[in-house]
Amino acid sequence: MSRASMLLAGLSALALAVPALAQSGSHAGHGAHQPPAKEAPAPQPKAQGMSGGCTAEHAAMGHCTMAKDDDHGGHDAHGDHATPAEPDPHAGHKLSPPATPARGDPACPPEHAAMGHCTPKAALPPHSAGGAVGTDLPAGDAPAPPPPGDWYADRIFSNAEMDHSRHEMMKENGGQTFGFVSVDLEYQARKGHDGLSWDGEAWYGGDINRLTIKSEGESAIGEGLEEGEVQLLYSRAIGPYFNAQAGVRQDFGPAPDRSYATIAIEGLAPYWFEVEGALFLSDKGDVLARIEGEYDQRITQRLVLQPAVEANFALQDVPQNAIGSGLSDVELGLRLRYELVREFAPYVGVEWSRKFGDTARFARFGGESAESTSFVVGVRAWF
Template identity: 60%
Template sequence: MTRLAMHLPVAVALALASPVFAQDHSKHDMPGMSSPPASDHAGHDMGHQPHHTTPDKPAQPEPPHEHGKMHGQDAPSAHAGHDMSAMSPDEPVGTNQPAGNAPAPRPPVDHYADRQFPPAEMAHARHMMMRESGGQTIATLMLNLAEYRARKGRDGYHWDGEAWFGGDINRLTVKAEGEGLFQGCVEAAEVQALYSRAIGPYFNLQAGVRHDFEPGPSRSYAVVGFEGLAPYWFEIEGALFLSDKGDLLGRLSGYYDQRITQRLVLQPRAELDIAAQDIPENRIGAGFSSAEAGLRLRYEITRQFAPYVGLSHEARIGRTARLARADGEAATSTSFVAGLRIWF
């Protein structure tokens, strides 16, 4: 009995331990995990679990492809629906793919406001905006020179102005210029009517007619010329004149506005006349016929209204100077000038 009592605790302990070793792992259903069959666990290192081997059956090295299955690299459940074998390292993906032939998407609505307001009213508003942004028709009248000239014994006057009507590209331009004496008559007067066409941001090409009222006999000319803003802000103007008698004349003029202050402006100005042949009835000789150079200082009370003072020197050149001396006239003259520059 004594020996039986000694072996009874050992038997009870073995009976309690035997169900633990007899458990089947296939009966365990843990959420999120699917356990492979018991036969697949042979020879695998299960994380922190010890690797059990039996003395009569040494552990076998795991195949390379089996290890990937345990870590989910090739598990069918992780890549369901993906054809991984169809992808090649050199196959273009994303934006590297060739352009397709699918139709382009529809552009956004150009005039979104038409959805909220009557389209006819919005079309009229857009038309007015385009006109006000450069397509409008406007008119300008500018009197560049309207001055009194004080000369020794020959005080006189001089005017030079233009008016134009039109837009930024096409304009009708009228120019007028002349001079005379207070104690005499008008010595020179001309009017030009020109079509002006913009040929660039800074220059206009002009063509039309000119008529000289004085000196007599009067002449009419066909005109081709240009005007514009040269580099460094020089305003220049040039023209050729072919008269109804076959006389060919040319003229080149320019000026520059040098701002001393925002209101005080110094303006040098020059003009040169050329004749292709002698015109005895108008006392003009071939070649360079006359030149004028002036310097005027103006004060702009407003941009549109500016009084000025200055000096002007006129000279007849070459054959024209000889014709003037033959008539008892001086070939050169210098004048003190005072006048107004007005535009509106």
């Protein structure tokens, strides 16, 4: 064998002997020094209020169900001691789950209450009557709470300035003074003689107290004035829909003039009937009375049909004025007007009038008819 072969064989034997010596040396030193074993990962503690990915907030809103704690408390399934959970550093910042609402309110189920969509009646403040507030409170006659008195503006402005400001505010919100004028002018086509008539009213004041002027009359074309009157009245509201009036009335025309003390009531009756009743006492001691009523039947927003009635009474005969006792006369009218604007409306219609009793007898004695029918054309305006 050559030297080269022997050298290769020796190197191969040395290479095989080194691992064997290393292994035997490791076993020889067993117990003296062991390499550190790889630490097993510590069990992760469950977050407070979480079970299987279900947080307390989600559980309160009904999105998931939290698992119950293990019956063995701090022991795991194999009996070993479980590693205690570390305190949650964010526990103090988490939102506490909302209190479970009462199940007795069907209008506010627990899941809606938990999301803040409603408040169950059982959770309402204890001072509310039966858990009700606002319009849910039962009807009663309990006194209203006092108005607030701690006005911030009082800290800046003087008492005189604030009193003036409050007075103006109350005046602008219900204490204004304003006026109104309304007049009907019409042409009456009668058999035998045509005529003109007017009926107007004007007043000025506030919601409670007003000064009122009324006037009406008619004349025959070519014959002059037949009759006319003017009333000057103090009007005071006695309710939301009625006014009481008192004042004077003055008649003028071919008949002897008369002055009357007047008391009246006018307003809007149920079902929107405009009514008026008046009692007159003349300077000669004559007592007269009058009742009127009319109704606006709106056919369209602009077309209005208005039936009207007027009746006059007398306590005694007044021959100088051709008035008989009892029911003196009645007028029935039906007018159809078209409101071009609210303040201006032309109209057409028909009117029937009839005198009764001694009044009819006085009319016939003077050459007049006791009954007449007129076709009317007129205009109504107000501002």
